[in-house]
Amino acid sequence: MRIVPLIIAVVVAAFMYLFIIERDTLLAFASTDDAVEETTDVTAETTPEITQTDVVRVVAVHSAARNIDSAVVVRGETEAQRQIDVLGETTGLVISEPLRKGSFVTAGQVMCEIDPGTRGAALAEAKARLAEARAGVPTAAARVAEANARLEEAKINDNAASKLSQGGFASDTRVAATQATVRAAEAGVASATSGLESARAGIQSAEARVAVAQKEIDRLTIFAPFSGLLETDTAETGSLLQTQGQNGAHCATIIELDPIKLVGFVPETEVGRVQIGAMAGARLASGQEVRGDVTFISRAADPATRTFRVEIAVPNPELTIRDGQTAEIIIGAEGKAAHLLPQSALTLNDHGQLGVRIVSDENMAEFVPVVALRDTIDGVWLSGLPDKANVIIIGQEYVVSGVPVEASYQEHNE
Structure with missing residues (x-):
């Protein structure tokens, strides 16, 4: 029966330990239970029905449009104004001294000369045949005149015979004979006329042979078609220039670099803003900056890229700009009214269209589509x-068109 007092002693000792040693923990536990019960009661009594907020608070800026120079930026390259492979039109050995690549040649300067060979003799023969043909013309003309005279005589005799026959003074046989003589005279006139035409045709044929022989001699000297730089050496002395089918024999390559062209390809969305005569500038890969005017805009798009070729003429008197250099081209276009806004203001609508949201006069959110002109x-x-908008x-991102908003405005530094 001693176990009961022991149990009571243990309980009392535990209570005394909690009350004295762990007093703070015990009080905190007791207060938490009371707070939970009180909070539960208060919440049950005071929590109203939750409703959606009608007005959304946003931050906006007062933005005003300004006119900016809306340039079109494209990448391109330099291109020679003209480049041509000068070809020989006849076959023969080169007898001129070569001009070295990099040399400057002027229009009409001799570049290659070919050995004439027997071409001079061929020209002389053609001229002799022409003189012979011309000498035959007077003889043929005399024959025509003689034939015409005989025809006139035959007609007179025929007329006289016919009248005598009507009066009974000439036989029908004589009339028939005079008529036959007229027919023979007419045939003689035709023959003489044909001989004259043949002589004249011989003259034209001889003149054609002379022209061909002269042209062949003219082809022996190859001239520069325009002023420019030699991109290759001219044909070496003693080398054989030989035409191959419709392709001529290569003498040299000339390029014209003043003025030089800047060539770029403008997207179809921007080509309407580029005009002939517009100012343009470019920065070359070397760092050199150049300026010029737009001289050409293609009317047909490249079928692969759907872009349009644009050419800009740039003065290059010192020939410092080379053909084929990479260039970043800026073409001046008509200015546009635009707003300078932070990039974070951009958003998309449900259709994926780029735009911004503004605060309307009725303090409602509205979506406005925009076009980005330039990033700075x-x-x-x-x-x-x-022109003026509260953006x-x-x-x-938390409002859509038609939602009421309450805007607080920040200072907008443009």
């Missing part, structure tokens, strides 16, 4: 907005 370190220039820059 201060922001992006956008067109498509009204939401914070919170635009």
